[in-house]
Amino acid sequence: MSSTTGITTPALAPLLPVTGAFAMPFSAYFVFLSCRVVYHRLKDRFYVGDNSSKNGDPNNKLYLASRCHxxxxxxxxxxxxxxxxxxxxxxxxxTLSNALTALLTFRVLHVELGLINGLGLGRPIGYWGTMATTLWLGGYAAYLVKGYWGF
Structure with a gap:
């Protein structure tokens, strides 16, 4: 006869289904950004550092890809x-799915319609949207435990 001791898997899973569901799109975009940096490194034959231009040009493709990443x-x-x-x-x-969808959208806007081209409208929208979403998530997380603070 066998018995289990300790915490069993069914007691733990799934703890974070929403956050876990967003692991794929966020990690896929992260890998895409990383590959873009590698592409520019190989193309420019510049393997260390983040700016392959001779004069430190801020519009250098490697530099912009590195900053996006x-x-x-x-x-x-x-x-x-x-x-x-x-x-x-x-x-x-x-609510959390909507917030994480917004976060991913703002990050893509920030890079693809903004930072990767230097300055674009997506950059401020993506930045402020990311900041607002992060702040909102923090407020929501605090609200969920308001009883801890005595409210």
Whole structure:
């Protein structure tokens, strides 16, 4: 006769279905941005650093691709962590799905219609949309545990 000890898988799964569902589109876009950097590195034969121009041109393709990749890394993990906090504390799945869809849309706008071309309308829309979505997620996560604060 066998028995299990400790926490079993059915007790744990699924804890984060919404955040987990968005792992694929966010990771796919991350890989796309990373491959774009690698493409420009190989094309320019510039394997270390982020600007392959001789004079530090801010419109250098490698530099712009690197900034797009770095900017994604700087913003998306915090928003996903906050979304996971909200989800673990009983956040509405549709509300969180809408917020993460907006976040992904703002990140794509920021890069593809903005930063990758230097300056474009997508850049401020993507930036402010990302900031608003992240702030909203933080507020929502705090609201979900308002009882902890005595409200």
């Amino acid at each position: 770095q900017n994604f890394i700087e913003n998306v993990p915090m928003a996903l962590i906050i979304a996971a906090f909200a989800e673990l504390n009983g956040g509405n799945q549709k």
